[in-house]
Amino acid sequence: xxDCMTDPFxxxxxxxxxxxxxxxxxxxxxxxxxxxxxxxxRRAAAMLEEVPGEVSALLASYEPSLVAFxxxxxxxxxxxxxxxxxxxxTYRAVDDQEGDAGLTLILELDAIVSTVVAAERTGRLPExxxxxxxxxxxxxxxGVSYRAPHLAQLAEDRWLxxxxxPDLVGAYGWLDxxxxxxPSRARIAAVVKAAAARExxxxxxxxxxxxxxxxxxxxxx
Numbered sequence: 391x392x393d394c395m396t397d398p399f400x401x402x403x404x405x406x407x408x409x410x411x412x413x414x415x416x417x418x419x420x421x422x423x424x425x426x427x428x429x430x431x432r433r434a435a436a437m438l439e440e441v442p443g444e445v446s447a448l449l450a451s452y453e454p455s456l457v458a459f460x461x462x463x464x465x466x467x468x469x470x471x472x473x474x475x476x477x478x479x480t481y482r483a484v485d486d487q488e489g490d491a492g493l494t495l496i497l498e499l500d501a502i503v504s505t506v507v508a509a510e511r512t513g514r515l516p517e518x519x520x521x522x523x524x525x526x527x528x529x530x531x532x533g534v535s536y537r538a539p540h541l542a543q544l545a546e547d548r549w550l551x552x553x554x555x556p557d558l559v560g561a562y563g564w565l566d567x568x569x570x571x572x573p574s575r576a577r578i579a580a581v582v583k584a585a586a587a588r589e590x591x592x593x594x595x596x597x598x599x600x601x602x603x604x605x606x607x608x609x610x611x
Contacts, residue, residue: 399551400434404445407431411451418464425508426501428452429555436556456512463514467506468523474499475530478568483538492541496548499527500562507561520561527564535571546572 406427415424431449435441441449464470478495506523509515535542546569555561569575 400442400445403431403434403552404448407448407452411448411455415455415459416461418462421459421461421463421508422501422505424452424456424459425505428456429504429508430500430552433553433555433562434551437553456508459512463509464505467502467509467515468519471499471502471506471523472526472530474502475527475564478541479530479534481534481538481541483540492538493544496541496544496565496568499564500548500552503527503562503564507555507558510558520555520558524561524563528567531564531568535568539571539573542569542572543574545569546574 410424410427413420415421428449431445431452435445435449474495478492478499481492481495483492503520503523506515507520510517510519535545545565549562549565549569552562554563554566
């Protein structure tokens, strides 16, 4: 990796794509591996003010490799995504003290959705497939974060670091839904609420002082 790639997360995100581009891609599984490695890099790069040169170079190789992929696209992607979402919907934090199983499910669903997005972007799936899938995933995952805040935090971390698709906006909205009750969101909301309350008290105090101060040429009461 280039010396300019100082962000450990970005290095870890880019490494699988670099490895995948160096391997021959001929089977449906290869398409899944290529898309699940490349799409998160696209999403993360879209969130950066300045994209490192190596990332730009990899994405420049990724796009034509994706378009020219000769093998088939898996026909069961939507069903697999819904099955994984069902596992997330029934996730039990008490059975996953370290959070490994929850993170695995999130990354698995992210990889499947990435493949759907890549397939739609390259014309292998009908337009609107990713959006329709996102709606179904969001409806399945509503409320899950309140039962499993640790899972919600994992989803929030993924949402903040990798984000949504820059073109098919909303394709990964299920991450936002799953992160709804993340502890970090609650802390931020509390800080914002406290700041708003302080601002309101200051405004009220200023208004009271202004009301008590006599105007020009008026006698004190």
